[in-house]
Amino acid sequence: xxxxxxxxxxxxxxxxxxxxxxxxxxxxxxxxxxxxxxxxxxxxxxxxxxxxxxxxxxxxxxxxxxxxxxxxxxxxxxxxxxxxxxxxxxxxxxxxxxxxxxxxxxxxxxxxxxxxxxxxxxxxxxxxxxxxxxxxxxxxxxxxxxxxxxxxxxxxxxxxxxxxxxxxxxxxxxxxxxxxxxxxxxxxxxxxxxxxxxxxxxxxxxxxxxxxxxxxxxxxxxxxxxxxxxxxxxxxxxxxxxxxxxxxxxxxxxxxxxxxxxxxxxxxxxxxxxxxxxxxxxxxxxxxx
Amino acid sequence: xxxxxxxxxxxxxxxxxxxxxxxxxxxxxxxxxxxxxxxxxxxxxxxxxxxxxxxxxxxxxxxxxxxxxxxxxxxxxxxxxxxxxxxxxxxxxxxxxxxxxxxxxxxxxxxxxxxxxxxxxxxxxxxxxxxxxxxxxxxxxxxxxxxxxxxxxxxxxxxxxxxxxxxxxxxxxxxxxxxxxxxxxxxxxxxxxxxxxxxxxxxxxxxxxxxxxxxxxxxxxxxxx
Numbered sequence: 030x031x032x033x034x035x036x037x038x039x040x041x042x043x044x045x046x047x048x049x050x051x052x053x054x055x056x057x058x059x060x061x062x063x064x065x066x067x068x069x070x071x072x073x074x075x076x077x078x079x080x081x082x083x084x085x086x087x088x089x090x091x092x093x094x095x096x097x098x099x100x101x102x103x104x105x106x107x108x109x110x111x112x113x114x115x116x117x118x119x120x121x122x123x124x125x126x127x128x129x130x131x132x133x134x135x136x137x138x139x140x141x142x143x144x145x146x147x148x149x150x151x152x153x154x155x156x157x158x159x160x161x162x163x164x165x166x167x168x169x170x171x172x173x174x175x176x177x178x179x180x181x182x183x184x185x186x187x188x189x190x191x192x193x194x195x196x197x198x199x200x201x202x203x204x205x206x207x208x209x210x211x212x213x214x215x216x217x218x219x220x221x222x223x224x225x226x227x228x229x230x231x232x233x234x235x236x237x238x239x240x241x242x243x244x245x246x247x248x249x250x251x252x253x254x255x256x257x258x259x260x261x262x263x264x265x266x267x268x269x270x271x272x273x274x275x276x277x278x279x280x281x282x283x284x285x286x287x288x289x290x291x292x293x294x295x296x297x298x299x300x301x302x303x304x305x306x307x308x309x310x311x312x313x314x315x316x317x318x
Numbered sequence: 319x320x321x322x323x324x325x326x327x328x329x330x331x332x333x334x335x336x337x338x339x340x341x342x343x344x345x346x347x348x349x350x351x352x353x354x355x356x357x358x359x360x361x362x363x364x365x366x367x368x369x370x371x372x373x374x375x376x377x378x379x380x381x382x383x384x385x386x387x388x389x390x391x392x393x394x395x396x397x398x399x400x401x402x403x404x405x406x407x408x409x410x411x412x413x414x415x416x417x418x419x420x421x422x423x424x425x426x427x428x429x430x431x432x433x434x435x436x437x438x439x440x441x442x443x444x445x446x447x448x449x450x451x452x453x454x455x456x457x458x459x460x461x462x463x464x465x466x467x468x469x470x471x472x473x474x475x476x477x478x479x480x481x482x483x484x485x486x487x488x489x490x491x492x493x494x495x496x497x498x499x500x501x502x503x504x505x506x507x508x509x510x511x512x513x514x515x516x517x518x519x520x521x522x523x524x525x526x527x528x529x530x531x532x533x534x535x536x537x538x539x540x541x542x543x
Contacts, residue, residue, distance in 0.1 A: 031417055042400065234396045237370075238458075239386060240413045 032243055039248035040255060047224050051256060054220040058213055058260035059267065062297060065209045066268045069289075070282045072195075072202050077283060079195045086160050086188060090151040090172050091180040101149070104177050108151055111171045113159035118152045125150065148179060210300060213260075217253045217304030225249060225312065246309045250302055257301020261294040321346050321465060321497050322367055322384065327376035329362050336362040338521045339376070344499065346465065349492045349513030351529070352501040358518040360501040361470055367499060368468050386414050389459030389467045391488075393474035395451040397443040397458075404430075404439035407458045414462040429457040433487060449480025456487055467491055469500045473507070485511055 044051055090108065092101070101119070108117055120128075125147040130139055153172070155164055169181045225232065235244045272284045285293070320343035329337040337359045344350060344367070352360045365371045366378055369385045397406050404426060411422045430436045433453040443451055452472065459467060469488060473481030489511060492498045500507070508515050508529050517525045 035412060035417075046400065231398050231400070234398055235409070235413070237390060237396065238410050238413050240409075244409075244413060 036243065036247050036251050040251045043224060043228075043248060043252050044255070047227065050220060050223055051252075054216055054256050055260045055263065057216045058257060058297075058301075059263045061209050061212045061216070062260055062264040063267055065206060066264050066285075066293065067271065067282070068202055068205055069285060069293075070268065070272070072198055073283045073285055074281065075195045075198055079192055086155060086165065086184065088153040088155070088165060088169050088172065088181060088183040090153065090178055091148045091182070092150060093177050093179045094148060096149070096177055100177055104175060105151065107175055108153065108172060111153075111168055113155050113164055113168045114153050115156040115159075116154040118154075120150045120152060122147055122149045213257060213297070213300045214304040214307060217257055217301045218308040220256065221249050221253055221305040221308035222312075224252065225309070249309055250305050253301040253303075253305025253308075254298050255301070257304070258294060258298035260301075261297030264297070265290050265294065320344060321380075323379040324363075324366060324373075325377045325379060327366060327373040327378060329359075329366065329371070330374040331362075335521055337366070337373075337518075340523060341376075342516065342523070342526070344466075344497050346495045346497055347492060348497050349489070349511065350497070350499045351508045351511075351513060351515045352499065352518065353503060353505055353508060353515060354518035354524070355503065357520075359521045360503075360518055362521075363516075363518065364468050364470050364499065364501050367466070384465070387462065387465040389462055389464030391452075391455055391459045391467065391469040391472045393471040395443070395448075395455045395475075397451060397454055399443050402440050402442055403435060403446070403454050406443070406454055407461050410458045410461050425461050425463075426457075429461055432490070433457045434483075447480075448475055449477070449483065452476055452480065452484055453487070456484060460491060464496060466497045466499065469498070471502055472500065473502070473504070481507075 092104070096104075105117060105119065108114060122145055126145040129147060133139060153168060155168055158164065159168060165183050169183050172178060173181050232245055269284065272282050275282055284290075323343040324340050327337060327340045328335070340363065352363055354360055362371075366373055368388050368390060369378065369380060372378070398409065401409065407426045407429065408422045411425055416422055416425065426439075430439055433456060435450070435453060435457065438446065438450065443454070446454065452475070456472075467488065472484055472488070476484065485507060488498055488500070492513075502508075512529045515525070515527055515529045516523060
């Protein structure tokens with residue numbers, strides 16, 4: 030048995046010996062990590078939504094039917110000169126129809142519509158300073174006055190409000206993450222302390238025999254890492270179950286990507302390692318003498 | 319050449335003087351008793367010799383890495399109750415840096431025979447008598463092939479036959495180039511196992527003599543003050 034094997038054996042011995050304590054620790058950590066993961070899922074959903082909404086910051090300028098190419102070019106030049114325009118994209122009638130077909134996907138419905146009724150359009154992306162309700166509105170009002178413009182559409186203030194909500198949720202998420210980080214450190218630290226207290230006499234003996242880090246601290250650090258990693262994995266499984274149970278309903282919580290989940294489990298394990306290290310490093314010296 | 323040497327060593331615990339200006343040296347194969355009343359500084363002297371503590375003043379001279387070759391035996395057996403007898407002994411091997419399973423077995427196995435523990439290696443400390451526990455503790459101290467064996471009141475919790483057995487086993491190791499240092503206030507053991515006797519009183523060396531076996535006569539010790 031090598032040194033790593035020794036740590037594993039000691040870890041297994043500790044997990045078996047303090048199984049009730051370990052179980053309580055895993056349940057506590059899983060509960061608080063679940064809050065974080067669910068919040069991350071809500072944030073992912075909100076981010077996906079606002080990504081879609083971002084396109085709604087764009088302003089669609091619908092053109093009259095039957096415009097010649099030179100008319101379109103002239104209008105494009107005038108639109109580019111409007112205050113607050115960052116970029117301009119032309120969407121032809123055909124492109125609009127293709128997009129519509131892709132969005133609808135129901136061939137019967139498309140056949141019922143018959144000939145392509147969609148107009149050509151320009152899509153304006155405002156400059157960052159104009160990506161406000163007032164900015165978007167001012168560009169739209171200027172565009173409305175131009176010749177060959179049939180209609181101007183933009184999403185309006187609620188899009189921007191939604192983005193503000195998303196930003197606030199991110200800030201809440203950061204605070205929540207910090208609180209949960211402290212919570213995990215506390216739970217792992219308390220578990221490690223209790224485990225050490227329960228084995229204090231053995232630790233004294235091992236120290237007397239000259240046992241150093243590998244024989245005293247290392248098994249506890251491994252225990253903190255393993256408990257927190259198990260808790261993270263249980264949390265992910267619970268989150269997956271919640272995700273699946275909601276999948277059939279109206280409210281949908283997107284599951285983070287595999288990389289994010291692996292990062293979550295690894296971060297959980299490292300938090301456990303950190304928590305147990307803090308607990309070991311801050312042990313009263315008299316405990317070990 | 320001295321195995322370990324204390325040079326004008328003084329030790330304080332907070333403001334309490336435990337040892338004062340002690341100069342002693344110890345040779346391989348010596349059998350040394352440290353005697354004296356409670357509070358005379360016996361345990362402090364052993365802790366300094368075992369390199370577990372540093373002196374407040376003076377120097378303790380030992381070869382580098384000596385600490386790993388020191389075996390300790392106390393009045394309390396201090397066995398790990400959640401490990402078998404074999405594992406208790408093997409742990410000391412691992413702590414001293416021996417990890418090879420076969421080498422550990424080769425070290426532990428003869429000690430089980432010598433200590434009369436053969437057949438008990440799978441038992442746990444809770445299943446043993448006091449004498450057996452102390453023999454396990456002695457095996458654990460010896461499995462590291464110590465150059466110094468330090469025993470602090472090793473028979474304090476044992477009945478006379480078990481105590482005699484422990485002394486007899488320790489005596490064998492003195493014959494194998496191991497310095498054996500025994501602290502005791504039971505002075506009759508110094509008569510039965512003659513050797514060098516260092517008597518401490520109030521933190522100073524009151525006497526350092528070679529004790530004779532039969533008549534109790536004394537002569538000056540070679541490595542003394």
